[in-house]
Amino acid sequence: MTVRDDFLAANLAYAEAFHSGELQVRPARSLAILTCMDSRYTAQGVLGVDLGDAHVIRNAGGRVTDDALRSLVLSAALLGTRQCVLIHHSDCGLLGRSNEELRARVAEVSGVEPAIDFLPFDDLEQSVRDDLQALRTCPLFPPDYETLGFTYDVRTGRLAPVER
Amino acid sequence: MTVRDDFLAANLAYAEAFHSGELQVRPARSLAILTCMDSRYTAQGVLGVDLGDAHVIRNAGGRVTDDALRSLVLSAALLGTRQCVLIHHSDCGLLGRSNEELRARVAEVSGVEPAIDFLPFDDLEQSVRDDLQALRTCPLFPPDYETLGFTYDVRTGRLAPVER
Numbered sequence: 001m002t003v004r005d006d007f008l009a010a011n012l013a014y015a016e017a018f019h020s021g022e023l024q025v026r027p028a029r030s031l032a033i034l035t036c037m038d039s040r041y042t043a044q045g046v047l048g049v050d051l052g053d054a055h056v057i058r059n060a061g062g063r064v065t066d067d068a069l070r071s072l073v074l075s076a077a078l079l080g081t082r083q084c085v086l087i088h089h090s091d092c093g094l095l096g097r098s099n100e101e102l103r104a105r106v107a108e109v110s111g112v113e114p115a116i117d118f119l120p121f122d123d124l125e126q127s128v129r130d131d132l133q134a135l136r137t138c139p140l141f142p143p144d145y146e147t148l149g150f151t152y153d154v155r156t157g158r159l160a161p162v163e164r
Numbered sequence: 165m166t167v168r169d170d171f172l173a174a175n176l177a178y179a180e181a182f183h184s185g186e187l188q189v190r191p192a193r194s195l196a197i198l199t200c201m202d203s204r205y206t207a208q209g210v211l212g213v214d215l216g217d218a219h220v221i222r223n224a225g226g227r228v229t230d231d232a233l234r235s236l237v238l239s240a241a242l243l244g245t246r247q248c249v250l251i252h253h254s255d256c257g258l259l260g261r262s263n264e265e266l267r268a269r270v271a272e273v274s275g276v277e278p279a280i281d282f283l284p285f286d287d288l289e290q291s292v293r294d295d296l297q298a299l300r301t302c303p304l305f306p307p308d309y310e311t312l313g314f315t316y317d318v319r320t321g322r323l324a325p326v327e328r
Contacts, residue, residue: 155185
């Protein structure tokens with residue numbers, strides 16, 4: 001079996017138990033969640049939302065990048081979401097790193113030094129506050145759009161609200 | 165109860181049943197998954213991977229953007245992933261749209277016309293092939309980095325492989 005065959009076999013088991021085929025493209029709770037790509041949690045799990053409830057945008061750190069805004073603005077305008085929950089987490093690969101260190105690591109494995117800003121951060125709560133501010137100052141959301149910020153502890157499973 | 169309190173109550177129930185606190189930051193299957201923000205599936209679910217196995221990057225469409233590359237390159241160089249599975253899906257909000265239409269819709273709800281390229285596409289398999297090509301031509305991955313592409317049918321739960 002190839003890796004592809006392994007995934008297809010696992011997907012066949014998933015499809016045989018599948019019962020979500022009637023869900024609609026518009027998120028039922030008018031919710032979007034922006035969080036990190038970290039493997040140890042799902043956005044739906046930590047917030048207790050069901051399939052069909054929320055768009056989920058994930059990138060390194062859960063940062064408000066141009067691409068996250070592309071996704072969130074589309075989610076709001078085309079598919080009716082009216083709230084974004086932003087979650088950054090403990091033990092993040094970007095926490096306490098520097099771009100210099102990250103670029104050197106990429107150069108080591110690929111042979112090419114990137115010019116990328118990897119968006120590392122030194123303070124977990126402050127990174128949530130900074131990114132909430134970036135959401136709130138984006139003029140492309142509807143006037144009633146709401147934002148909420150949390151930190152997530154990967155050791156305990158607990159969310160903690162971040163005040164503005 | 166505010167919306168925030170609702171999420172915190174749901175998260176408390178999650179944390180009380182939590183048993184993933186020992187998972188490590190490096191994905192156990194050295195895997196990254198790039199897919200759409202769509203609410204109707206989780207990346208882990210459709211591929212049958214467990215918490216701790218795979219980084220999950222999600223954006224509108226599951227497109228290979230600069231930000232997706234920031235995340236995937238970091239995932240590979242810093243946290244050891246060596247394979248990316250790319251999944252685009254049926255009934256996607258970006259499928260068959262135009263930037264003109266999407267920008268007009270944003271202007272309608274926000275009052276501001278965006279200059280964003282929303283990365284719409286007209287052919288589901290071709291968008292997977294295009295984005296696989298974008299991954300393969302990025303020089304910032306290690307030499308042994310592998311990519312796999314699928315389409316996902318939101319009505320049946322089935323993946324179909326996309327040949328290069």
